[in-house]
Amino acid sequence: xxxxxxxxxxxxxxxxxxxxxxxxxxxxxxxxxxxxxxxxxxxxxxxxxxxxxxxxxxxxxxxxxxxxxxxxxxxxxxxxxxxxxxxxxxxxxxxxxxxxxxxxxxxxxxxxxxxxxxxxxxxxxxxxxxxxxxxxxxxxxxxxxxxxxxxxxxxxxxxxxxxxxxxxxxxxxxxxxxxxxxxxxxxxxxxxxxxxxxxxxxxxxxxxxxxxxxxxxxxxxxxxxxxxxxxxxxxxxxxxxxxxxxxxxxxxxxxxxxxxxxxxxxxxxxxxxxxxxxxxxxxxxxxxxxxxxxxxxxxxxxxxxxxxxxxxxxxxxxxxxxxxxxxxxxx
Numbered sequence: 001x002x003x004x005x006x007x008x009x010x011x012x013x014x015x016x017x018x019x020x021x022x023x024x025x026x027x028x029x030x031x032x033x034x035x036x037x038x039x040x041x042x043x044x045x046x047x048x049x050x051x052x053x054x055x056x057x058x059x060x061x062x063x064x065x066x067x068x069x070x071x072x073x074x075x076x077x078x079x080x081x082x083x084x085x086x087x088x089x090x091x092x093x094x095x096x097x098x099x100x101x102x103x104x105x106x107x108x109x110x111x112x113x114x115x116x117x118x119x120x121x122x123x124x125x126x127x128x129x130x131x132x133x134x135x136x137x138x139x140x141x142x143x144x145x146x147x148x149x150x151x152x153x154x155x156x157x158x159x160x161x162x163x164x165x166x167x168x169x170x171x172x173x174x175x176x177x178x179x180x181x182x183x184x185x186x187x188x189x190x191x192x193x194x195x196x197x198x199x200x201x202x203x204x205x206x207x208x209x210x211x212x213x214x215x216x217x218x219x220x221x222x223x224x225x226x227x228x229x230x231x232x233x234x235x236x237x238x239x240x241x242x243x244x245x246x247x248x249x250x251x252x253x254x255x256x257x258x259x260x261x262x263x264x265x266x267x268x269x270x271x272x273x274x275x276x277x278x279x280x281x282x283x284x285x286x287x288x289x290x291x292x293x294x295x296x297x298x299x300x301x302x303x304x305x306x307x308x309x310x311x312x313x314x315x316x317x318x319x320x321x322x323x324x325x326x327x328x329x330x331x
Contacts, residue, residue, distance in 0.1 A: 049102050116128060139151070157203065161175040296310075
């Protein structure tokens with residue numbers, strides 16, 4: 001995979017040719033060979049065993065060889081020997097991410113190649129690495145248990161924020177523009193949106209997002225992954241369920257990765273990508289289970305977005321309910 005070295009740092013530009021990728025690999029413990037073929041040095045990696053019941057592994061190049069799991073509330077723990085490489089990553093003898101003979105999928109986003117800077121836009125100084133070409137930043141900070149603003153390093157307001165306390169065992173907190181600034185979602189849970197002022201009931205600006213003094217993400221050390229839409233590459237939006245097959249969602253391009261969550265009723269987080277399947281096999285970031293091909297969650301990928309495959313897709317298409325999504329295109 002070639003890498004286009006020219007990055008146009010503007011939110012309106014189509015992302016550079018190496019900002020998101022999906023990799024399939026087979027665990028090889030104890031050989032532990034580098035996992036290559038990503039096409040760039042990744043800064044955020046999600047890993048999941050496709051056939052096994054085990055935690056998701058979420059790592060980023062700011063925190064280094066330390067892992068959190070999007071399906072759990074646990075604090076950050078060491079992933080000894082994990083490295084972010086120029087064309088992928090190396091994971092050592094982890095049964096969670098490298099069991100011998102087990103199939104895995106890993107998702108990769110690029111921020112700033114692991115180079116961080118201090119940001120003083122907010123009331124709390126944050127550490128950031130950001131790319132406006134990919135509309136993505138990694139933000140870390142130490143909470144003060146009071147209402148605060150946090151600099152995110154992007155040139156546009158984040159449309160989706162996924163945050164986790166690294167040092168306090170708490171739920172993941174998710175902001176999505178179409179869920180509203182008075183609500184939050186839990187990445188590790190099937191619950192509907194919660195009407196609590198995690199975000200101070202305030203929409204993020206082009207420089208900061210807002211957190212309250214709640215222990216969930218503003219006590220101890222925390223990390224946030226911030227995203228805004230980039231034309232032709234990523235989109236964050238919502239749609240209404242119809243309970244009918246063929247409900248079509250237009251994101252403006254042909255996506256390769258789609259994450260869906262019902263916000264007005266409890267439902268799973270449903271994740272599809274075109275590398276693992278044609279929309280029939282999904283993973284659930286809130287669950288440690290492997291791939292599932294249940295008809296309740298199947299989609300069709302289209303040239304302009306995605307559509308719901310089955311009339312009985314109750315997890316992602318119940319009439320009268322609202323669903324949010326995040327969509328990315330392979331680059």
